[in-house]
Amino acid sequence: MDRKLYIDGAWHEAKEAGHLEIRDPATSEHVGSTAIAGRADVDRAVTAATRALPLWAETHADQRARILHRAADLVEERIEAIAEMLTREQGKPVPDSRKEISFGISVIRYYAEEGRRLGGSIRPSSRSDIRSLVTTAPVGVVGAIVPWNYPVDLYCWKVAPVLAAGCTLVAKPPHETPLAIAMMVECFADAGLPAGVLNDIPGTGPEVGAALAEHPGIRMITATASVPAGQSIMRAAAGNLKRLSLELGGQSPFIVLDDADPAEAAAAAARRSFSNMGQICIAVNRILVSRGIHKDFVEALVAETRKIRLGHGVLPGVLYGPVLHEGVRQRVAGHVADAVARGGKLLIGGRVPTGPDYDRGFFYEPALVDEVPDTALALTEETFGPLAAIRPVADDREALAVANALPFGLAAYVYSGDLERAWTLADRIEAGAIGVNVNDTTELQAPFGGWKMSGMGRELGPEGIEAFRESKHVKMRVRDRLGG
Structure with a gap:
C-alpha cells in the first residue's frame, strides 16, 4: 500500500511530498509507504473540518448512527485484510490484530448508539416563571493523536465518539503504523461520511502533533501519548485554551x-x-x-x-x-x-x-x-x-x-x-x-484514563462521548398563558 493524506473526502499527496517507507518489524521487508504531512497539510485539513462542521453538527443523531453502523459493517467485512496489514506493519500476531479490530468495531457500534442518547434536562429554578434548560452541543473541530501500539483500536476510541458527538476532526495516525488505519478510513468513507468530517494525516509528533495542538481552529485535542508528549501538547494547547483528553504513560x-x-x-x-x-x-x-x-x-x-x-x-x-x-x-x-x-x-x-x-x-x-x-x-x-x-x-x-x-x-x-x-x-x-483477579482493566462501558501524570479525561463509557460536548444553559422567563 502506498497511502496518501485523506483531506476533505479525497486522497492527496503531502504539500512537501514527504514519504516514509513502512517495513515489517519481523522481516524488514517492504510493506508499503505513507505520505507524511507537514504544517501546511494541517491547515488544509483543519479548513476542511471547519467547513464541514455546521452540517455535521446539525445532522440528526439517527443519521450519524446509521453511517457509523455501516462503517462498522464494512470493517467487519474487511477484517482479515485489515488484520494482516496491521500485523505486517506493527508486528503483533494476526489473532491479536483480529481481536484489536473486533474491539474497535464494538466501540464504533457503541458510540453510534450513545450519540442517540445525548440530551438535556430542565433544572429547578428560583422563580415560578423561570425555566432553566441545560443542553449540550458539539465542542467543535477535534484533533486526534493516535499511537502505534494499538493503532486501529485507539483510532476507534477517538474517532467514533467524536463523530457520534457531532464534531468533525483531524486525526494524526502514527507515522510508524498508518496503513491499516488507511483501510479503516476507506470504511468510513464508503459508509457515506460527508467530505471534511474525517481528515486523516499521518505525521510526526513534533511536526503534525505540535501543529494540531497549536492550531487556533482546533477546539479540543484527544491523544494517547507519552508523558513528555502530553506535557508538550498541554503547553501548545494553552494558546486558545483547548479542551484536553490525554491518556499518557503508566507504570x-x-x-x-x-x-x-x-x-x-x-x-x-x-x-x-x-x-x-x-x-x-x-x-x-x-x-x-x-x-x-x-x-x-x-x-x-x-x-x-x-x-x-x-x-x-x-x-x-x-x-x-x-x-x-x-x-x-x-x-x-x-x-x-x-x-x-x-x-x-x-x-x-x-x-x-x-x-x-x-x-x-x-x-x-x-x-x-x-x-x-x-x-x-x-x-x-x-x-x-x-x-x-x-x-x-x-x-x-x-x-x-x-x-x-x-x-x-x-x-x-x-x-x-x-x-x-x-x-x-x-x-x-x-x-x-x-x-x-483479572489482568485487563478495559471495559467498553466503563471509563478508561489515568490519575496523576498518567493523564486527564476519560475514554470509553458514556464519559467518552460527553467529553466532546459543551454544556449550555438557556434561562428563560415564561408567562402564564392559561386563560381565565
Missing part, C-alpha cells in the same frame, strides 16, 4: 498477595507483561509479590515465560512477535542491564534471539528480573517492552506504599483469595483502573 503494578493462587496469578502476569511484547500502556511493569508466596510465584512465572515462542505474526500458532523497532529493543535491554547492575537477578530471557527466523527482525526474548531495587529504571520508568521486574514486599501496607510511590496512575492489578483484602488495596491505589 502499572501487579500485586500478588500471599493468599493468591500462584499459578493463576503467574499466568495472568505473564500474559499482561508480554502480550504485544509489553508495548501496552497498561502492561505489567513491576510485580509486587508477598514474600510468603514469592518462591512459588516466581517458579510459576518462569515456567509461563518459558512457554513463549517468538515468530512472525502471520504464521499459524504464533502468539508473540517482534517489538516495533530497534529503539524499543535498546530501551528494554538498557532497563534489564540497569536492573542487574543494581542487584537484580535475571531469571530468563533478556537476549536477542539468533537464527534465520529472527536475524532480520526486531525480536527480543521476554525478560524476568527478580529482587529489583526501587531505584532501578524498570521500577521507576515505563519500559514499554517485554520486561517484568519483580519486587518482593513484606505485607499489604508495603505493597500499597510501593504501588503509589510513583507519579503515574493509569492501571494496577491485585491478585488475592480474599476479596476484602483486595478491595481494601483497590480502594487505596492511586490509579484510574484496578483489576482484581
Whole structure:
C-alpha cells in the first residue's frame, strides 16, 4: 500500500511530498509507504473540518448512527485484510490484530448508539416563571493523536465518539503504523461520511502533533501519548485554551498477595507483561509479590515465560512477535542491564534471539528480573517492552506504599483469595483502573484514563462521548398563558 493524506473526502499527496517507507518489524521487508504531512497539510485539513462542521453538527443523531453502523459493517467485512496489514506493519500476531479490530468495531457500534442518547434536562429554578434548560452541543473541530501500539483500536476510541458527538476532526495516525488505519478510513468513507468530517494525516509528533495542538481552529485535542508528549501538547494547547483528553504513560503494578493462587496469578502476569511484547500502556511493569508466596510465584512465572515462542505474526500458532523497532529493543535491554547492575537477578530471557527466523527482525526474548531495587529504571520508568521486574514486599501496607510511590496512575492489578483484602488495596491505589483477579482493566462501558501524570479525561463509557460536548444553559422567563 502506498497511502496518501485523506483531506476533505479525497486522497492527496503531502504539500512537501514527504514519504516514509513502512517495513515489517519481523522481516524488514517492504510493506508499503505513507505520505507524511507537514504544517501546511494541517491547515488544509483543519479548513476542511471547519467547513464541514455546521452540517455535521446539525445532522440528526439517527443519521450519524446509521453511517457509523455501516462503517462498522464494512470493517467487519474487511477484517482479515485489515488484520494482516496491521500485523505486517506493527508486528503483533494476526489473532491479536483480529481481536484489536473486533474491539474497535464494538466501540464504533457503541458510540453510534450513545450519540442517540445525548440530551438535556430542565433544572429547578428560583422563580415560578423561570425555566432553566441545560443542553449540550458539539465542542467543535477535534484533533486526534493516535499511537502505534494499538493503532486501529485507539483510532476507534477517538474517532467514533467524536463523530457520534457531532464534531468533525483531524486525526494524526502514527507515522510508524498508518496503513491499516488507511483501510479503516476507506470504511468510513464508503459508509457515506460527508467530505471534511474525517481528515486523516499521518505525521510526526513534533511536526503534525505540535501543529494540531497549536492550531487556533482546533477546539479540543484527544491523544494517547507519552508523558513528555502530553506535557508538550498541554503547553501548545494553552494558546486558545483547548479542551484536553490525554491518556499518557503508566507504570502499572501487579500485586500478588500471599493468599493468591500462584499459578493463576503467574499466568495472568505473564500474559499482561508480554502480550504485544509489553508495548501496552497498561502492561505489567513491576510485580509486587508477598514474600510468603514469592518462591512459588516466581517458579510459576518462569515456567509461563518459558512457554513463549517468538515468530512472525502471520504464521499459524504464533502468539508473540517482534517489538516495533530497534529503539524499543535498546530501551528494554538498557532497563534489564540497569536492573542487574543494581542487584537484580535475571531469571530468563533478556537476549536477542539468533537464527534465520529472527536475524532480520526486531525480536527480543521476554525478560524476568527478580529482587529489583526501587531505584532501578524498570521500577521507576515505563519500559514499554517485554520486561517484568519483580519486587518482593513484606505485607499489604508495603505493597500499597510501593504501588503509589510513583507519579503515574493509569492501571494496577491485585491478585488475592480474599476479596476484602483486595478491595481494601483497590480502594487505596492511586490509579484510574484496578483489576482484581483479572489482568485487563478495559471495559467498553466503563471509563478508561489515568490519575496523576498518567493523564486527564476519560475514554470509553458514556464519559467518552460527553467529553466532546459543551454544556449550555438557556434561562428563560415564561408567562402564564392559561386563560381565565
